[in-house]
Each structure stands twice: as C-alpha cells, then as structure tokens.
Amino acid sequence: MTExxxxxxxxxxTPTLGSTPAQTVGPYLHIGLLWPDGPExxxxxxxxxxxxxxxxxxxxxxxxxxxxxxxxxxxxxxRFDHPDDPRGARPSDxxxxxxxxxxxxxxxxxxxxxxxxxxxxxGPDGVPEAPHLNLSIFARGLLHxxxxxxxxxxxxxxxxxxxxxxxxxxARRATLVxxxxxxxxxxxxxxxxxxxxxxxxx
Amino acid sequence: xTTDHLRSTGSGSGPGDPVRPGGLVLPRYRHDDPDTHxxxxxxxxxxxxxxxxxxxxxxxxxxxxEITGPLLGTGRLGELDHDLTRQHDGEPLGQRIIVxxxxxxxxxxxxxxxxxxxxxxxxxGRYRHAGDNWPAPLDPNFTGVGRAMTDGDGHYRFVTxxxxxxxxxxxPNAWRPAHIHFSLFGRAxxxxxxxxxxxxxxxxxxxxxxxxxxxxPLARERLVSRYDHAVTEPEWALGFEFDIVLRGREAxxxxxxxxxx
Numbered sequence: 373m374t375e376x377x378x379x380x381x382x383x384x385x386t387p388t389l390g391s392t393p394a395q396t397v398g399p400y401l402h403i404g405l406l407w408p409d410g411p412e413x414x415x416x417x418x419x420x421x422x423x424x425x426x427x428x429x430x431x432x433x434x435x436x437x438x439x440x441x442x443x444x445x446x447x448x449x450x451r452f453d454h455p456d457d458p459r460g461a462r463p464s465d466x467x468x469x470x471x472x473x474x475x476x477x478x479x480x481x482x483x484x485x486x487x488x489x490x491x492x493x494x495g496p497d498g499v500p501e502a503p504h505l506n507l508s509i510f511a512r513g514l515l516h517x518x519x520x521x522x523x524x525x526x527x528x529x530x531x532x533x534x535x536x537x538x539x540x541x542x543a544r545r546a547t548l549v550x551x552x553x554x555x556x557x558x559x560x561x562x563x564x565x566x567x568x569x570x571x572x573x574x
Numbered sequence: 575x576t577t578d579h580l581r582s583t584g585s586g587s588g589p590g591d592p593v594r595p596g597g598l599v600l601p602r603y604r605h606d607d608p609d610t611h612x613x614x615x616x617x618x619x620x621x622x623x624x625x626x627x628x629x630x631x632x633x634x635x636x637x638x639x640e641i642t643g644p645l646l647g648t649g650r651l652g653e654l655d656h657d658l659t660r661q662h663d664g665e666p667l668g669q670r671i672i673v674x675x676x677x678x679x680x681x682x683x684x685x686x687x688x689x690x691x692x693x694x695x696x697x698x699g700r701y702r703h704a705g706d707n708w709p710a711p712l713d714p715n716f717t718g719v720g721r722a723m724t725d726g727d728g729h730y731r732f733v734t735x736x737x738x739x740x741x742x743x744x745x746p747n748a749w750r751p752a753h754i755h756f757s758l759f760g761r762a763x764x765x766x767x768x769x770x771x772x773x774x775x776x777x778x779x780x781x782x783x784x785x786x787x788x789x790x791p792l793a794r795e796r797l798v799s800r801y802d803h804a805v806t807e808p809e810w811a812l813g814f815e816f817d818i819v820l821r822g823r824e825a826x827x828x829x830x831x832x833x834x835x
Binding site for chain 1: 598599600601604605606607610611612613614616619621622623624625626627628629631632633634635636637638639640641642643644645646650678679680681682691692693695701702703705706717718719720755757761762763764766767768769770784785787788792793794796797818819820821822
C-alpha cells in the first residue's frame with residue numbers, strides 16, 4: 373500500500389509518493405462511466421453549439437465499439453472555471469458550460485460531443501495556443517488512457533502558430549485537425565496504422 | 575490581466591499578443607517513473623495488439639488545458655451512490671465489504687472534493703452488462719456502480735459486496751482476479767486516472783496479464799488493497815483500505831507557501 377505521510381509536509385520538501393498505476397477500463401466501462409448528460413458540454417439550445425463527432429478505428433481498420441472519449445476545454449473566451457488558472461477561476465458566460473464531455477462509442481465506433489468552440493489560450497512563454505480540446509480515450513485493450521488533441525479546421529493561421537501542433541511531425545499533424553461537418557466538425561481517431569493519430573505523453 | 579485580448583477565437587491572436595509572461599506561472603506535474611504505468615503494447619493481453627499505438631508518444635507540455643480539469647461537484651451524486659448494497663429493494667448476495675481510503679497526490683497531500691467512480695461485477699463474478707453472458711447468475715439487487723466525493727482530507731468510503739472472479743478468453747483457462755474498477759479526476763487533466771483495485775493474496779494474480787502489465791513490482795503492489803480490521807464492523811462487514819496516489823507537482827519557487835489545498 374501507499375505510505376502515509378503525516379502530517380502533510382510542505383511542498384518542495386516532500387518525499388514523493390509513487391503514483392497508483394493505470395489499468396484498463398475493460399469491456400464493461402459503461403456500467404460505471406456513462407452519464408445521461410455525458411456528451412453535453414453545453415445544454416441543449418445553447419447558441420453557437422456544435423457537435424464534435426468521429427469514429428475510432430483499431431489497427432485492422434475495424435471500428436472500436438467499446439471505447440470512451442472524454443473532452444476537456446476552455447470556454448469561448450479562453451477561460452477555465454478552475455482555481456489553478458493563474459488568471460483566476462471564472463465561470464463561463466455560456467450558461468451551463470461544463471468544459472468536460474464524455475461519450476462512449478456505439479457499435480460503429482462513433483462518438484459525439486455537443487459543445488461550443490473554445491477560445492485561444494495565452495501561453496507561459498507568450499506564445500498563444502490555437503483553440504483546441506484535449507481528448508482522453510479509454511477502452512478494453514488500452515492499459516492506460518490515450519491523450520490527443522482536436523484543433524479546428526477554420527483556424528489555419530492560429531494552428532500554424534500553435535506551439536503544440538508545431539512540435540509534432542509535420543507529416544502527422546493533420547491527424548489532430550478536425551474536418552468541417554454540417555453541424556460542427558469531425559475527427560476520426562486511428563489507434564494504429566498508416567493514419568495513426570498523434571498521441572501525447574502528458 | 576483582462577480577457578479582451580482572448581476574446582477572438584484564434585484568428586486574431588499571434589505571438590505579439592500582450593500576454594505578460596510573468597502573469598502565467600503554471601504548475602507542472604511530475605512525470606511518473608516509466609515502469610509505474612503499463613506499456614500500451616502488452617502482447618500477453620491480446621486486446622492491446624490491435625489497439626496500442628505503434629508510434630512513440632509526443633510530449634505535451636503542461637499548459638492551461640493540462641493544469642486545469644473538471645471539478646465535478648456533489649450535484650452528480652445520489653444519496654445512496656456510495657452504498658452499492660442499498661440501491662435496490664433487497665440486499666445483494668455476497669460478502670458485504672467496506673472499501674475506503676484516501677486520494678493523495680504524489681506530494682502526499684490529500685485531494686479533497688474529487689469524484690471517485692467505481693464499477694464491479696456481483697458476488698458471482700457477473701457484470702450487469704449486455705456483453706457479459708457467462709453462466710453465472712445476475713443478482714436482481716446489484717447493479718455494481720458507485721460514486722462518491724472525497725472529503726476535505728481526501729477520504730472516500732464505499733459499501734459493496736466482494737466481487738467474484740470471472741473467466742475471460744485471453745488465454746486458456748484465463749480468470750480475472752477479483753477487482754473493482756476505479757475512476758478518478760483529481761484536480762487537473764494531468765491527474766486523470768482509471769485503475770483497478772485488487773484484493774490481498776489473490777491466487778489468480780500469477781496468470782493475469784492485466785495486473786502483471788505493471789512491470790515495477792512495487793508499483794503493482796499499489797494496486798492491491800489492504801485488509802483493514804480497524805474498519806471491519808462487528809457482525810456486519812469486512813473492511814479494505816485502498817489509497818490512491820495521483821501525480822504530484824514539481825516543486826517550484828513560485829509554489830512556496832501555496833496553501834490552496
């Protein structure tokens with residue numbers, strides 16, 4: 373078991389505790405991780421709401437019907453309602469904005485999240501980040517979550533200047549940029565293969 | 575800092591924007607030892623073969639999206655979500671157990687007010703799920719899902735029944751050791767963790783590729799709960815303690831005196 377460190381020492385003088393290892397969600401994740409409002413980052417009827425949809429494929433090109441996609445993002449002003457944001461926590465002007473979305477894939481490997489497009493973000497080095505969502509992917513056969521990002525197709529200039537996209541092999545950068553769709557945008561995720569999505573160590 | 579310069583969604587922003595570098599001092603989270611978490615590709619666990627990425631992971635620096643995360647409140651919880659034995663008209667069959675512990679970060683600090691989600695099979699080892707149809711009985715009084723928030727000291731507590739082991743088709747005569755799935759958010763995207771809690775001394779560990787996918791034996795041991803006689807309640811339930819450690823922060827001069835926990 374983990375060691376107890378009591379009383380809680382001040383940060384900086386702390387002996388570090390080893391993290392609890394990740395394990396797969398397995399095939400029955402739906403029992404524990406599905407919420408009726410999971411895919412709704414914003415409520416129904418929110419002005420400017422978009423759907424982000426896509427399919428997840430395995431290395432044989434088969435859809436992955438038992439995965440879960442989670443999204444995390446800033447609001448349209450580029451703000452987080454979170455105390456660790458050094459600009460201060462700020463509730464979104466978008467009523468009901470949760471920042472977080474969760475969608476299981478269906479039998480065809482399809483996921484869908486209703487949200488609003490995030491704003492760009494200032495960076496610690498003065499270089500802004502283009503609007504993006506962070507995605508976590510969980511599934512049977514994934515012993516640890518996979519992390520990727522979604523960038524928007526109508527942000528060509530901002531994407532070109534984005535420090536994270538810029539750090540990725542140019543030949544694979546397109547795997548992180550969604551394509552336009554009638555009600556939002558679409559990003560397929562390829563776990564393996566010639567079109568393998570860029571995944572991140574976070 | 576005003577937010578006006580952030581209002582455009584990217585098209586108007588560029589490197590020249592007036593972002594004060596000193597205004598954005600961000601915490602960074604330590605990277606875990608490489609053998610703490612399982613490798614994505616672990617051929618003994620057959621399902622990884624077509625699902626594990628083959629390209630190396632790219633490094634994602636810790637910026638605003640990574641150091642924040644969903645702080646989901648008690649609004650998501652029903653009154654009996656922490657007690658899996660009281661979610662139906664009758665009590666589920668099986669050994670009643672109390673599973674409790676603390677959620678800590680790698681600095682030993684409690685992670686308060688964070689959502690803990692669990693799911694598990696019933697005492698016979700059967701999940702209430704359309705995909706699980708091996709010939710063990712379902713229990714009409716057991717769903718197998720629980721939710722709780724940690725308190726100010728990072729403590730959580732569930733009441734449930736001892737989950738059964740169950741067979742799967744990964745290898746000949748394959749059985750999963752008894753386990754409870756745990757999902758944790760922590761306070762930042764970097765800390766998100768889904769794991770499994772096992773029970774001490776399980777004779778099925780030796781043949782389980784999921785448990786053994788963790789290479790570091792000390793890290794693997796952190797997946798195993800401890801029998802807790804102090805929490806065991808006379809004539810009622812056995813106690814098990816399972817502490818969970820999420821990634822800690824790098825120490826930086828800026829965080830001295832940080833008392834936000």
